Amino acid sequence: MSIPTLPPIPEEILTRLNAPGDWDEEFFDEYFDAVDRFRDSLGDPAVTLGLARRLWADPDEKMRALGFDLLAFKSPDVSWQLTPLVEAAEALDLDRVDENLRWSAAHALAAVDHERALVPLLRFARDPDPDVRRHVARGASPSGLMLLPEEAVTVLLDLMRDLNPGVRDWATFSLGVRSGNDTPEIRDALAAVLEDLEADTAGEAAVALALRHDPRVLPVLKEKLADLDVGNLYLEAAQELGDPQFLPLLRQLKDRGWGVETGDAFYLDSALEILSGSSTA
Structure with a gap:
């Protein structure tokens, strides 16, 4: 050979x-x-x-x-x-x-x-x-x-508290999307970064808590969706939660032209479609 x-x-x-x-x-x-x-x-x-x-x-x-x-x-x-x-x-x-x-x-x-x-x-x-x-x-x-092993979960929980905002953002996303990994410790860690002011960490945490149907995300979504500057992660969180109580806020964003100039309007349209279906189910 x-x-x-x-x-x-x-x-x-x-x-x-x-x-x-x-x-x-x-x-x-x-x-x-x-x-x-x-x-x-x-x-x-x-x-x-x-x-x-x-x-x-x-x-x-x-x-x-x-x-x-x-x-x-x-x-x-x-x-x-x-x-x-x-x-x-x-x-x-x-x-x-x-x-x-x-x-x-x-x-x-x-x-x-x-x-x-x-x-x-x-x-x-x-x-x-x-x-x-x-x-x-x-x-x-x-x-x-399908599920992250305990060792990986422990590492990601630690990195969610990292001093670097980019590390926190990725760790929150990586653990957050794994809704099958769902423990009180994970939910508490996600809730703890809902007020993170850097990168997209807070938005990733909102999506993760919505996937787990944790009620702590509700007041956050009510506040964020009332603001025209809301990021698309909060629209995704509302969609994942599937609660039609957010429809008035989403329709208000639609009326105010959210996402039209940036090309992100499809996030809003998707959330409206999902939640409108939930309201008639």
Whole structure:
């Protein structure tokens, strides 16, 4: 059985990897666009995986991070990359490697969206870098699981209290959408962030409590839906709750042209349709 020839790393990727200073959003996007093009050019998963293995053995942590970046994507079949990815991430000494390598490893684990990547991803939950913790919050709720295991729930509850608003937002969403995970502790944690003033955390909590039909969301929705500046998450929460008492407030928003200029009016139309049906049922 022949060993596939491993191609060199394109210069456009090496140049960006070795660029001095912090990356801005545009530079970051350009880097991952280049990685995506390179991965697509490889074609054969065996070549991609062989290259990732070679990079993981490189003494340069930037190159080791690139090995994870090559596998940071979700596809219909991730079986060929899953075991090597998990083993490489688990082999990292998180106290010794730099934040860029930790970021890339956590990003790849979160991106594959698979339950087998969950346990190694949770290792990163207390990382000092909030961008790494954000990957944990985003990836700790893989879509293939009907219920989150207790370990994941515990981590997400902790991340809902994170100092970083983006981490709180993702953790609230990831746990909130799992309505099958429904305990007094989870509901209390969701209720506690209903007044969060940053990111979309409060709105995600409102949706989550509505999914669980927790009455603590009722006064919040009455207040928010009376304001023309209400966000679409509160409309989603009203729809999930299915209580026709919100119809007058929703119709008032419709009359005032909510969402027309922003293109978000379909959120309102959907809520009106669902709640109107509930009122005649």
